[in-house]
Amino acid sequence: MASKDTEPMSRLLKLARKCNCFYLSGFHSGDYRAFVVDGQQIGLIRPDVLKELLNYPQVFQVQPEYVQLNPAFRHYAERSARVDEVLREWRAGGKFITLLGWRDEYYDVRSQFNTPPLFKMDRSATCLFGIRKYGVDINGYVMDPVKGLSIWLQKRSSSKETWPGYWDNMVSGGLSVGFGIHETGIKEAGEEASIPQNLLAKLKSAGCVSLFFESEKGLFPNTEFVYDLELPPEFVPSNSDGEVETFELLPVKECLERVLSSHFKTTSVPVALDFFIRHGYITAENEPNFIQIVELLHVPLQTMYNQPQRKYKIAANGEATDAL
Amino acid sequence: MASKDTEPMSRLLKLARKCNCFYLSGFHSGDYRAFVVDGQQIGLIRPDVLKELLNYPQVFQVQPEYVQLNPAFRHYAERSARVDEVLREWRAGGKFITLLGWRDEYYDVRSQFNTPPLFKMDRSATCLFGIRKYGVDINGYVMDPVKGLSIWLQKRSSSKETWPGYWDNMVSGGLSVGFGIHETGIKEAGEEASIPQNLLAKLKSAGCVSLFFESEKGLFPNTEFVYDLELPPEFVPSNSDGEVETFELLPVKECLERVLSSHFKTTSVPVALDFFIRHGYITAENEPNFIQIVELLHVPLQTMYNQPQRKYKIAANGEATDAL
Numbered sequence: 001m002a003s004k005d006t007e008p009m010s011r012l013l014k015l016a017r018k019c020n021c022f023y024l025s026g027f028h029s030g031d032y033r034a035f036v037v038d039g040q041q042i043g044l045i046r047p048d049v050l051k052e053l054l055n056y057p058q059v060f061q062v063q064p065e066y067v068q069l070n071p072a073f074r075h076y077a078e079r080s081a082r083v084d085e086v087l088r089e090w091r092a093g094g095k096f097i098t099l100l101g102w103r104d105e106y107y108d109v110r111s112q113f114n115t116p117p118l119f120k121m122d123r124s125a126t127c128l129f130g131i132r133k134y135g136v137d138i139n140g141y142v143m144d145p146v147k148g149l150s151i152w153l154q155k156r157s158s159s160k161e162t163w164p165g166y167w168d169n170m171v172s173g174g175l176s177v178g179f180g181i182h183e184t185g186i187k188e189a190g191e192e193a194s195i196p197q198n199l200l201a202k203l204k205s206a207g208c209v210s211l212f213f214e215s216e217k218g219l220f221p222n223t224e225f226v227y228d229l230e231l232p233p234e235f236v237p238s239n240s241d242g243e244v245e246t247f248e249l250l251p252v253k254e255c256l257e258r259v260l261s262s263h264f265k266t267t268s269v270p271v272a273l274d275f276f277i278r279h280g281y282i283t284a285e286n287e288p289n290f291i292q293i294v295e296l297l298h299v300p301l302q303t304m305y306n307q308p309q310r311k312y313k314i315a316a317n318g319e320a321t322d323a324l
Numbered sequence: 325m326a327s328k329d330t331e332p333m334s335r336l337l338k339l340a341r342k343c344n345c346f347y348l349s350g351f352h353s354g355d356y357r358a359f360v361v362d363g364q365q366i367g368l369i370r371p372d373v374l375k376e377l378l379n380y381p382q383v384f385q386v387q388p389e390y391v392q393l394n395p396a397f398r399h400y401a402e403r404s405a406r407v408d409e410v411l412r413e414w415r416a417g418g419k420f421i422t423l424l425g426w427r428d429e430y431y432d433v434r435s436q437f438n439t440p441p442l443f444k445m446d447r448s449a450t451c452l453f454g455i456r457k458y459g460v461d462i463n464g465y466v467m468d469p470v471k472g473l474s475i476w477l478q479k480r481s482s483s484k485e486t487w488p489g490y491w492d493n494m495v496s497g498g499l500s501v502g503f504g505i506h507e508t509g510i511k512e513a514g515e516e517a518s519i520p521q522n523l524l525a526k527l528k529s530a531g532c533v534s535l536f537f538e539s540e541k542g543l544f545p546n547t548e549f550v551y552d553l554e555l556p557p558e559f560v561p562s563n564s565d566g567e568v569e570t571f572e573l574l575p576v577k578e579c580l581e582r583v584l585s586s587h588f589k590t591t592s593v594p595v596a597l598d599f600f601i602r603h604g605y606i607t608a609e610n611e612p613n614f615i616q617i618v619e620l621l622h623v624p625l626q627t628m629y630n631q632p633q634r635k636y637k638i639a640a641n642g643e644a645t646d647a648l
Contacts, residue, residue, distance in 0.1 A: 112615075112616075113614075113615050114612040114613065180609070181608045181609060182607075182608075182609050204603075204604040205601075205604040205607035205608065205609070206601070206602055206603075206604060207601045207602055207618055208608065208614065208615055208618050210615070210618075210619060223615055225608050277529075277530070277531045278530055278531055278602055279528075279530075280528040280529040280530060283506075283529035284505045284506075284529065284532065284549050285504070285505060285506050285529070288438040289438065290437075290532065291436075291437050291532055291534070291547055291625075291626065292436075292626050294531055294532050294534075294622060295534060295622050295623075295624050295625065295626055295627075297622070298618060298619050298621070298622035299619075299624065300619050300623065300624055301615075301619065302615065302616050302619055303619075
């Protein structure tokens with residue numbers, strides 16, 4: 001990618017690129033196919049998953065340009081049940097490491113965040129289908145009279161299915177069926193960090209970040225709704241649900257080093273960088289790749305996943321297309 | 325673009341899309357060609373400009389897939405002078421309305437913000453070549469004890485070459501040759517709004533926005549560096565350089581209505597929306613198209629303008645390419 005006049009990449013740019021490894025180069029690395037339900041692209045299927053789908057032609061129709069869920073399944077309940085059957089077979093057969101983290105916790109699958117759900121799927125399986133996931137993250141911070149702005153981080157429990165033992169933002173949680181965004185933030189702040197209601201009155205929406213990461217488990221086109229929460233210096237978070245090993249309060253500089261370390265959950269990095277940018281600690285003056293980094297915290301998932309008419313008409317005509 | 329389950333577009337989404345009309349649909353609307361200097365894409369040329377460039381084969385080499393500045397011009401000064409000659413001929417001949425706003429104020433043209441400049445060009449002409457422009461915007465706000473958060477807007481002078489008489493953010497200015505980012509903010513805050521040095525100590529970097537707009541004048545792939553400045557309630561900005569007609573302090577709700585009106589400068593809208601999002605006034609709870617809007621405030625100009633190897637190698641092999 002580097003053009004001849006480009007300066008060496010900064011550590012921050014490398015990290016922002018790592019969070020978006022699939023956005024930046026994944027598309028070209030193999031035969032990824034759009035996953036279409038009810039005429040709308042809602043995911044992207046990796047070659048290893050595609051191979052398995054060929055065994056279920058009654059459920060998944062594999063086309064040269066895309067894979068579609070059998071259009072005969074017309075409703076939420078039927079689609080959910082038919083997909084769930086396949087996933088449970090895979091899980092029983094020991095296929096796909098991500099299914100070891102089966103949670104009996106469902107995600108609604110939609111073509112866009114604000115459109116009706118098409119079906120639901122166990123959250124451990126969504127990365128196999130490249131389904132967009134939505135979560136809520138809370139940046140908990142303190143204006144320390146001595147150390148200045150300091151940020152609470154959590155260390156994830158070593159028993160968590162995903163990213164065990166990694167450092168993470170103070171509070172984070174996926175949006176599950178039936179919960180609103182702000183509501184999820186409040187719920188997770190209570191469960192993960194025992195933050196009392198009166199302190200949560202200061203919870204402030206601050207935007208969202210979008211990333212497209214890939215790991216050995218699957219694809220992660222994630223959007224995180226971002227909240228800031230200023231906490232009084234005397235408050236110390238404590239965990240209620242067993243999902244957090246410990247919390248630590250770090251001044252800006254140390255916190256940024258922790259985020260840059262290999263011990264921080266990669267898919268949580270954009271939320272932390274966005275916080276440092278919004279609060280004036282990472283700036284265009286101190287970070288040579290500032291613009292690229294900001295753009296990489298907001299990759300255009302809407303454009304990548306939202307061109308059903310164009311793509312599937314072309315495919316139906318039998319003309320070659322670029323897949324994405 | 326609307327897929328069948330999409331809710332009607334909100335006013336905010338429509339506005340965010342308007343700021344990005346070229347990003348969203350411009351590429352497909354005509355024969356736009358990459359503009360290449362020293363092997364790097366630094367712009368995009370519209371069909372009407374392309375036609376004129378054919379008259380200057382010594383300066384501009386028009387290829388089927390792109391246009392390149394004659395590679396025989398090897399240095400900044402020569403490139404700048406040869407391009408400037410053409411532009412002055414066009415200006416004298418009354419070609420292109422944007423050149424009526426000729427300013428004798430130069431922009432450095434680079435492949436990326438942090439790479440060395442390849443040449444310079446009068447700022448009125450950059451939109452003819454789709455050259456990325458960088459500016460600084462300051463959101464001036466007051467925590468009014470009665471009205472709550474209130475924002476200072478400026479009304480641009482009716483004698484300005486661009487967007488005369490339109491409402492705009494409190495302070496904004498393009499980055500000209502020789503000025504730093506923070507330095508430009510300080511300079512413009514003094515010239516446009518007479519903000520004294522002691523108040524500018526609170527100037528806080530808060531990120532950047534990227535947009536790709538097109539008007540009858542040309543193409544605007546713009547990145548604005550965003551600063552917030554909290555001002556004391558008793559301070560009233562006043563103009564020093566004749567470029568501002570008036571300033572007005574508006575509570576959040578009225579300010580947002582002003583931004584949504586047709587009297588607000590379109591290319592300044594993303595800065596204002598970003599401010600409302602970062603400060604928790606536009607949220608995922610009150611705006612159904614929140615994610616799309618946030619992504620549209622940060623369109624990936626780096627990806628669109630930064631693929632020289634891939635594109636020009638393919639073109640050199642004579643294979644068909646997608647241009648962009």
